[in-house]
Amino acid sequence: MAEPVVRIPDAKVALSTASVYPESTATAFEIAARLGYDGVEVMVWTDPVSQDIEALRRLSDYHQVPILAVHAPCLLITQRVWSTDPWIKLQRARAAAEKLGATTVVVHPPFRWQRQYARDFVSGIWRMADETDVRFAVENMYPWRYRDREMLAYAPDWDVTKDDYRHFTIDLSHSATSRVDAMHMADRMGDRLGHVHLADGKGSAKDEHLVPGRGTQPCAELLERLALTGFDGHVVIEVNTRRAMSSAEREADLAEALAFTRLHLASALKVPRR
Numbered sequence: 001m002a003e004p005v006v007r008i009p010d011a012k013v014a015l016s017t018a019s020v021y022p023e024s025t026a027t028a029f030e031i032a033a034r035l036g037y038d039g040v041e042v043m044v045w046t047d048p049v050s051q052d053i054e055a056l057r058r059l060s061d062y063h064q065v066p067i068l069a070v071h072a073p074c075l076l077i078t079q080r081v082w083s084t085d086p087w088i089k090l091q092r093a094r095a096a097a098e099k100l101g102a103t104t105v106v107v108h109p110p111f112r113w114q115r116q117y118a119r120d121f122v123s124g125i126w127r128m129a130d131e132t133d134v135r136f137a138v139e140n141m142y143p144w145r146y147r148d149r150e151m152l153a154y155a156p157d158w159d160v161t162k163d164d165y166r167h168f169t170i171d172l173s174h175s176a177t178s179r180v181d182a183m184h185m186a187d188r189m190g191d192r193l194g195h196v197h198l199a200d201g202k203g204s205a206k207d208e209h210l211v212p213g214r215g216t217q218p219c220a221e222l223l224e225r226l227a228l229t230g231f232d233g234h235v236v237i238e239v240n241t242r243r244a245m246s247s248a249e250r251e252a253d254l255a256e257a258l259a260f261t262r263l264h265l266a267s268a269l270k271v272p273r274r
Contacts, residue, residue: 011231012038013261014068016197016238017050019254023247025049029059035255039068041106041236044093045078053096060100067100068234069195074108086110086117090128090136097134104135104195104234106169109154118155122163129166137195137233139169140185142178145205161185167194171238172217173209176201183218186225196226197238198261209240211253212260223264235261 015037017028025047032040040060042050049055060067072093073081082092093105107125110118129136141158144151156163158178168189174197175182186193200215201208212219223235237257244250 011196011226011265012068012234013258013265014039014041014234014236015254015258016041016043016071016236018043018045018071019237019239019241019257020250021240021242023250025056026059029063029065031251031254032065033063035251035258037065037237037258039066039234041069041071041104041234041238042067042096042100042102043071044073044081044096045075046081051081053099056096056100067102069104069106069236070097070100070102071106072108086114087124094128094132094134094136098132102134104137104167104169106137106139106195106197108139108141109156109158109160111153112155114155122156122165125165135167135194135233136165137167137169138165139171139195139197140174140178142174142207159185161188166192168192169195169197170222171197171199172212172219172222173197173199173201173207173215173238176203176215176217177205177207179203183221183225186222193231194233196222196231196233196235198223198235198257199237199239209238211239211257212237213256219260220264223261227265235265237261 015032017025020028026049028040044050070093073089082089097105110121125136138160140160141154144153170186172182198212200210200212200217200219202215239257241250241253
């Protein structure tokens, strides 16, 4: 007879500091510590603390919460954070990751209007990856939609599996917005899938970042596959809690997301009885 056993992968579950917005980066460390997350991913944005390596180190030490990843400032609102030169942004993100002990830098593909950056992006990411042990994990994005119109805002492509990168980040809210099959995208990424942004979505034109289990994405199925395949990257909860009516409601959402993730990362296997 075969008995089921539970196999839990080495993957750590981290909280993105973006998940507490509009509260601060410092608040994210407090919540991660209180709820028992394995670490945080720092979204580098307009909060000065998110840009300050020494301030981040002090928060990590004080709360005993490691920084597992750094999200480079790739958003429209962060175009002037850490320089207007996108390559300098990535160099500073790598330096921050190295100094803080993070293993991954998350990066978006360029906007189409960043023509020279987009032209050199694939080869440039390979060059930077060769210079460090930090993973540069390029994240899938989505077309921008308004009513019946669609704008391709990213280059070389929002579907990063069409290009050759050493490591990928899969974001399930982005797969919902782009209306692609997330499991097929994960298949195309294969063993180069090094990082996961876990959130849900219902296929809206807006990037929803719902708590896992509240949308239509295969969040549970992906986690179970990661468990079965021995995934050794990080799973990062990156959800939108801006509509939370209180800090307690926000924290409850983040506790639910953590519980969902840990439950589905614990995969039951059938093994022979000895």
